[in-house]
Amino acid sequence: MLAKNNNCVQNLPMKTTKKRSSDKKITLVDVADASGVSAITVSRVINQPEKVSESLRIQVQKAIDSLGYIPNQHASSLASSRSKVIGVAIPSLSNIVFTEVLRGIYEVMGAAGYKVLLVDTHYSPLEEEKMVRTLLSQSPEGLIITGGDQTKACQNFLQKARIPIVQIMELLAEPIDMNVGFAHGRAGFDVVQHLLGQGYQRIGFIGARMDPRVQQRMQGYKLALEQAGKFDKNFIVTTPEPSSTGVGGELFKSLMASTSGVIDAVFCVNDDLALGALFEAQRMNIRVPEDLAICGFNDIEVGAYTNPSLTSVSVGRYEMGVKASEMIIRVLNDKPVESKKVDMGYEIKKRASTSRL
């Protein structure tokens, strides 16, 4: 377990076998000695430079640079109980939805000097619990987690942590602390309203990886169709596997097969599925939107350029990441947060794939 540094050494121009000054880690004290000040002054130069006279500051900075000193963040965190770390838990790295949220988080947190420790929960509350423990062991100053599907134990940990926490992606009745999201159920409802408004009558549903948010969209779909007296459970096709364009095409085929093609519109629970359905429809020589409407969800960029362009529900993913981060930073700076619950809303982007009128 010792001597794990022996690999890179060969890349360095080993001068002699004599002990080299660069062999041991450089600490605050080394910098202090080199610049003839006390350790605490070096610490100040790094963390509160305004408290050190300019001459000393320059002198110390020179020593820092020439020694190549890099502070040990663990020691700093331990001594100050401030880690400058924000924990983030998302269910999947391969879903563009989350990576865009992440972008927003990184943008804001990076600018504010926070590091982001990211974990992937694989859509599993149990794994999430484990990952949250991991995050908490790093004493993060704040936490951003996805949804409200935590285990009881996990909720306990989170509350005990006494740090600002934002649950993102969906709106929760009882958030652990703060909450930023939008109403998936209402969005699903509105999509169906739009399709009905365009004169489509038999509206199918395609879903994959039925996570809580997808379920809510489906409930909205169902409610709208029930109100219109047009709900038929046979029009729903779902699979627990991850969604993808390929799966979208397959589900579309099986929907058309199982309903003998009476379907005249499909609400796909995300754009990957919708693209798969669209391309499959083209191959089946089904005209979109004349014979069939296709609506996606998330409004990924490519949907605006397909032929026909794809109707979808636009969501401020990047903005959600930004908002959640800003809320945490406000709390950390003891500034008031306007509201603990923020509804980011959504917008149905009506494009060619659903306009028959």
Add this chain to the structure above:
Amino acid sequence: MLAKNNNCVQNLPMKTTKKRSSDKKITLVDVADASGVSAITVSRVINQPEKVSESLRIQVQKAIDSLGYIPNQHASSLASSRSKVIGVAIPSLSNIVFTEVLRGIYEVMGAAGYKVLLVDTHYSPLEEEKMVRTLLSQSPEGLIITGGDQTKACQNFLQKARIPIVQIMELLAEPIDMNVGFAHGRAGFDVVQHLLGQGYQRIGFIGARMDPRVQQRMQGYKLALEQAGKFDKNFIVTTPEPSSTGVGGELFKSLMASTSGVIDAVFCVNDDLALGALFEAQRMNIRVPEDLAICGFNDIEVGAYTNPSLTSVSVGRYEMGVKASEMIIRVLNDKPVESKKVDMGYEIKKRASTSRL
């Protein structure tokens, strides 16, 4: 700067104003006291359970659970100089290429008990240098960084760190330590060969965000056309802005305009651009592949389902992340690494968008 915990408190059922046991952080010593053993024994139960008798282990574990103890990783890292952190630097979070590599990294590193600290360098060596400092301040046990475009200072830091480092995505002549990637130049060359083989004569090039790897692909493209005596610098259209489907369409339009439409094939430097070009070609009523071939790069999933399906260069992104991680873990476990340089190769997926024969 004090009292930053006051926000979440209101979510907790405050029993009384008396001091509550859960108010202070629980440490190893608390667990030790609660279970009647010494601190070091608790430490062993957590880190080397096989060294503690079963009875004690159970007894201590009970105390850990009931107190909800979560170890302080900073203290642990400081005392043991093992952080269980791997640093990862990528140029962009919004590029699917990197998120798939990340998936591979997370899969392997997570399973091996390592946390991943991820930073985004925004394609800037200067920002990368800053970010690498941030990573190193966390005393990572290993590092995965993208490409070989580091600043001199950054290289210095990296070598001084004496930890296993893998540079990924491209093959480097002189890697800092280890290297996993593939030959972008050769891939570009092979794409052109393929197009020429299909009888296309005037092959255009569309590129965006011309990072080093994209440049290499372009050099390969150029070399192949020069060898065939068919290079024309007017057939190249690039932009420094980030690539996207929208940009792909625009660049395609301007390529066709500036060349009066003599182009009969386009090599797009990635699939986003290629999709944009394909959809734009459809709108311009250009038949693909009869009148025009389109080839992308990266082989993202949706390209296999468009009509026509998109020829692209498939790269083992996930596998690259896995490989890099495995190499680091081997080094950390003092196991030999077969080779410090690994060529992951690539494969041209020949699909309908380029088959005229």
Add this chain to the structure above:
DNA sequence: TCTGCAAATGATAGCGCAATCATTGCGCTT
């Protein structure tokens, strides 16, 4: 001139944990 106060710098202690070495007790050999 002296007092008083703020700015600049330093000395000390301790954050929570694990490395290291010490101690105990037990079963085994001879």
Add this chain to the structure above:
DNA sequence: AAGCGCAATGATTGCGCTATCATTTGCAGA
């Protein structure tokens, strides 16, 4: 019965840094 080796547990120390309080210096105001 004495000695040995090993497994299980504990006491001490220090990782590198910052909080806290102490000290020094410079300078304005009386």
